Amino acid sequence: MVNILIDGLMERISSAIALNKSIGILLPSQNYQELIQALFERIKSKPDEAWIYVSVTKPFLNISNQLPFITEIKNIRFIDCISRTAGISNSTKNIIFIESPTMLEKIGLEIMNIFKEVDPKTKKYLVIDSLTNLIIYNDPEIVTEFFHNIINRTRARDINIISLAIEEEGMECYLNRLVNLNDKILKIRDSFI
Amino acid sequence: MPETQLKEDELCETGIEKLDEMLGGGIPTGSSVLVVGSSGSGKTTLCMQYLINGAKKGERGVFFTITEPLFKLTKNLDTFSFYDKKLIESGMVNLIDLRIITERLGLNTEKYTVEDASALLDILKDIADELNVKRLVIDSITALCYRLQTPEMIRDFIFKLGSSLAAMNCTTLLTSEIPPCKFQYSQYGIEEFISDGILFLGDVERKGDLIRTFQIVKMRGTAHDRTKTAMLISTKNGVELETLLRSRE
Ligand SMILES: Nc1ncnc2c1ncn2[C@@H]1O[C@H](COP(=O)(O)OP(=O)(O)OP(=O)(O)O)[C@@H](O)[C@H]1O
Numbered sequence: 001m002v003n004i005l006i007d008g009l010m011e012r013i014s015s016a017i018a019l020n021k022s023i024g025i026l027l028p029s030q031n032y033q034e035l036i037q038a039l040f041e042r043i044k045s046k047p048d049e050a051w052i053y054v055s056v057t058k059p060f061l062n063i064s065n066q067l068p069f070i071t072e073i074k075n076i077r078f079i080d081c082i083s084r085t086a087g088i089s090n091s092t093k094n095i096i097f098i099e100s101p102t103m104l105e106k107i108g109l110e111i112m113n114i115f116k117e118v119d120p121k122t123k124k125y126l127v128i129d130s131l132t133n134l135i136i137y138n139d140p141e142i143v144t145e146f147f148h149n150i151i152n153r154t155r156a157r158d159i160n161i162i163s164l165a166i167e168e169e170g171m172e173c174y175l176n177r178l179v180n181l182n183d184k185i186l187k188i189r190d191s192f193i
Numbered sequence: 194m195p196e197t198q199l200k201e202d203e204l205c206e207t208g209i210e211k212l213d214e215m216l217g218g219g220i221p222t223g224s225s226v227l228v229v230g231s232s233g234s235g236k237t238t239l240c241m242q243y244l245i246n247g248a249k250k251g252e253r254g255v256f257f258t259i260t261e262p263l264f265k266l267t268k269n270l271d272t273f274s275f276y277d278k279k280l281i282e283s284g285m286v287n288l289i290d291l292r293i294i295t296e297r298l299g300l301n302t303e304k305y306t307v308e309d310a311s312a313l314l315d316i317l318k319d320i321a322d323e324l325n326v327k328r329l330v331i332d333s334i335t336a337l338c339y340r341l342q343t344p345e346m347i348r349d350f351i352f353k354l355g356s357s358l359a360a361m362n363c364t365t366l367l368t369s370e371i372p373p374c375k376f377q378y379s380q381y382g383i384e385e386f387i388s389d390g391i392l393f394l395g396d397v398e399r400k401g402d403l404i405r406t407f408q409i410v411k412m413r414g415t416a417h418d419r420t421k422t423a424m425l426i427s428t429k430n431g432v433e434l435e436t437l438l439r440s441r442e
């Protein structure tokens with residue numbers, strides 16, 4: 001049962017990123033776990049692509065405890081923006097820890113620095129998980145500016161971007177504004193999957 | 194990129210990508226530039242990176258430290274990936290403890306007389322000349338000014354130092370320590386007027402966190418960028434600049 005659900009999500013993500021440079025995924029929080037699992041399965045299935053996963057929602061350790069297979073995925077680099085703020089001070093190799101989700105410039109710089117080292121012919125993808133959590137730690141205006149900046153720079157460098165917007169009460173207007181900056185919006189609904 | 198009249202060989206590249214862009218290619222050769230910031234703002238790191246980047250492209254440099262003993266300086270540097278011990282060993286980057294020099298000269302290490310200052314100036318010039326350096330750093334000019342007793346002595350010292358190094362086509366960075374949150378560029382208010390350029394390392398608060406900032410306040414002879422940018426320090430790349438997000442500042 002769960003597998004069908006994950007497969008369905010994976011299918012939708014795959015076809016959306018095949019056609020669009022930037023996609024926004026709007027989802028209820030109860031579907032978060034399935035969605036990121038589908039995303040990681042998709043990443044794992046294409047080892048010749050280069051992925052960066054910016055996590056603001058959960059510390060890397062939590063994600064990897066729930067989805068142990070992700071530690072085996074070679075074509076992904078994590079930028080963990082939340083562990084330090086949450087007081088988790090492990091230093092997992094290959095993971096970039098950002099002191100705080102307010103350090104938006106640093107997040108942007110790390111993303112670009114990593115992609116600079118990737119072979120120009122390799123397909124590059126960036127995941128921002130999530131716009132919602134960036135807004136929780138920052139003023140919405142600055143997140144908009146950050147996201148604009150990232151979208152423009154990734155477009156210029158032929159990097160595909162997927163950003164998650166986890167629905168949260170009272171934040172609809174900010175999230176819609178951000179998600180609308182993308183070429184394509186995927187709305188995840190229980191009824192759809 | 195700002196336009197500039199200067200040709201490439203009249204510019205001293207810092208090797209920090211975005212900084213050179215903002216400068217229109219680099220610092221006009223022979224300038225003396227204040228690197229201003231409060232404690233921990235990254236002055237020493239920036240200056241060292243400037244020397245090391247220069248050495249990597251064949252320009253010899255010298256670093257005079259007054260505030261930090263050499264062993265501490267190199268210990269901190271060791272943590273950065275841009276730091277290359279070989280450049281020190283090969284003499285492309287020279288680290289010199291100014292206090293040891295003043296002791297050898299028999300100067301009072303706390304307060305300099307006019308003669309002391311003149312002797313020190315001569316030795317700095319001699320070292321720069323002998324090593325044939327193209328890049329020189331004094332870390333910090335504030336600590337040196339403290340030992341010069343009057344505003345006239347400070348003015349005279351910095352002016353003479355600047356002009357002799359300019360004559361050698363040596364580009365100089367002088368670090369200037371300021372108390373946090375004060376709007377001034379130098380402790381004595383004189384250094385900033387004599388220097389050709391001012392690089393200001395500051396910070397802005399965002400949700401209680403401090404974001405490092407960088408700004409070129411002045412650079413004589415160039416149409417430089419004056420925007421405030423974000424500055425980051427990392428083990429891998431040392432100082433890097435990045436567009437500052439400024440909503441709601
Ligand atoms: N290896 C490193 N990786 C990342 N950041 C570092 C590293 N080493 C130092 N830093 C950061 O750089 C700052 C120190 O910068 P630096 O010593 O250049 O400042 P400074 O302006 O010269 O300070 P002072 O006025 O105390 O001499 C530290 O406070 C630290 O935050």
Ligand SMILES: [Mg+2]
Binds near residue numbers: 237332
């Ligand atoms: Mg210092």
